[in-house]
Amino acid sequence: MSAEPPLKPDWDQLYRVAEAQEGHFTTQQAAQAGYSPQLLAHYVRIGRASRIQRGIYRLVHFPAGEHEDLVAVWLWSEQMGTFSHQTALALYDLSDVLPARIHLTLPEAWKTRRLRVPKLVVLHFADLLDSERQWVGAVRVTTPSRTLDDCARGALTPDLMRQAALQALHRGMVRGSLPTVEEALKPFGGLNA
Incomplete structure (x- = not known):
C-alpha cells in the first residue's frame, strides 16, 4: 500500500x-x-x-458487531492498546465476571502522555510481549495466562479468580501451574479450595 x-x-x-x-x-x-x-x-x-x-x-449501514464498544476504545488508543484484566476474562468467558469498566493496557511510554480517557475505561501500563497478546475477533487481548496473572495482581475477588483459573485450566487455555494466581489465593484456601 x-x-x-x-x-x-x-x-x-x-x-x-x-x-x-x-x-x-x-x-x-x-x-x-x-x-x-x-x-x-x-x-x-x-x-x-x-x-x-x-x-x-x-x-451507518454496517451490521452491528459484538464488540463495537471495544473497537472504538482500541481505535482511540491508536491501535496500541490491548484489552486486559476483567475485560479479557469476559472476552474469554472465564468466570462470571461482568466488568462495569473496560480495562485496557497501553505501553509504558504512554504514562507520560496527557490523555482524555474515554468514559468507563481503566488504563493499565505495561510493555507487553507479542507472546502475551492475541486477537479475539476484531480486538487484541492479553493471553489467558497473562490475563490471569494481571487479575491475580489486581482487585479481582478470590471466588472469581479461582473460578477463572479453574475454567482456563479445564478448557486447556493455560498449561502447567499458575504461580501468581496460586500465591494470590493462598490466604483464601488456595486454588482448589
Missing part, C-alpha cells in the same frame, strides 16, 4: 478497513482512502457514516 492517499476517494478501501474493525474507522484511515475531513463531514451529514467520538467514525 502506498503512503500517498488516492487522488479520489476509494470507498472500497475505506470499507475494507472498516470491515476488519466492526464497521469503524479513524479520520487517518479515511484520509488514507482519499477522504478529506470535509468529505467525511459530508458523509456524516447525509447519513452514510456516524461520528462515534473525536476522530472515530462508523459506517
